Amino acid sequence: MSPKHQRLTLALLGVAAIVAAALLAMSALKDQASFFYAPSDVAKQGLPLGRAVRLGGMVQAGSIRRAGDGVTVHFVVGDGIATTPVTFAGIVPDLFRERSGVVAEGHFNRDGSFTATNLLAKHDEKYMPPELAGKMHETRTLER
Template sequence: MKSRHKKLALIGGAVALVGIIAALVLNALNSNIALYISPTDVAQGKAPQDKLFRIGGLVKEGSIQRQADGVTIRFIVTDSESDIVVDYVGILPDLFMEGKGAVAQGRLLPDGSFKAQEVLAKHDENYMPPEAAKALNDAHVRGVQKQAEQEAAKAAQPKASY
């Protein structure tokens, strides 16, 4: 075998090895990625089925229900536009409470509820995950726009004269 053929074989083997390593790394990253999806997006059917993802927002006031076993909890996460029921089995963080921000990681069940594997609570007064803050802000903007449209429609209606 000529030295030129040996060099080409060595280069081809190196390229194949780099390709295999890149494929393994990308596969590992893809299986560990958990996308963030807002409750409104879940309600609109934009959530992946049978795939791990994160949902976040505020824990709705009066929604926390603890089962008799003390470890099974059901609560509602809201972005002020849509609500999603979250079921969780485990111990919640100390800072988890109604009216505060939370992020849950898990899967969407066929009945529309969310089965969480992990629940995170905000850790100080100023922190909220960027995705959750954006979702809450977007929901607020849509609510303000909807209210403005309703007021404009009301103002455009002819006034009844008596």
């Protein structure tokens, strides 16, 4: 093996080792590096009480209820396995709607419900014009 080949093998092995290390570290950090708790995480690990956390998932269909004071919103967040009821008082983001992703910042209560101080909308990776979105868009325009 010429020194050139030796260096090439060494460099490529180095890159492979670095990338593999990064991927291993990522999968090990899976739980710690999460941006939010999903309702099923809470069901599995117990309630993270007494500290500010984020809760993420899909707003369940038909679960949004607006309270009489005009600013308080009650809704249910689910991830297909478990659900958590959420209360939030304030202005919701434009993209906040049923069957859509949401990340709520706040804290859990002892009864397993969540009180949010801030809402972030999480959209999915699909982009389409209104006419393709069809029904979803229709219901939205009918509301207005």
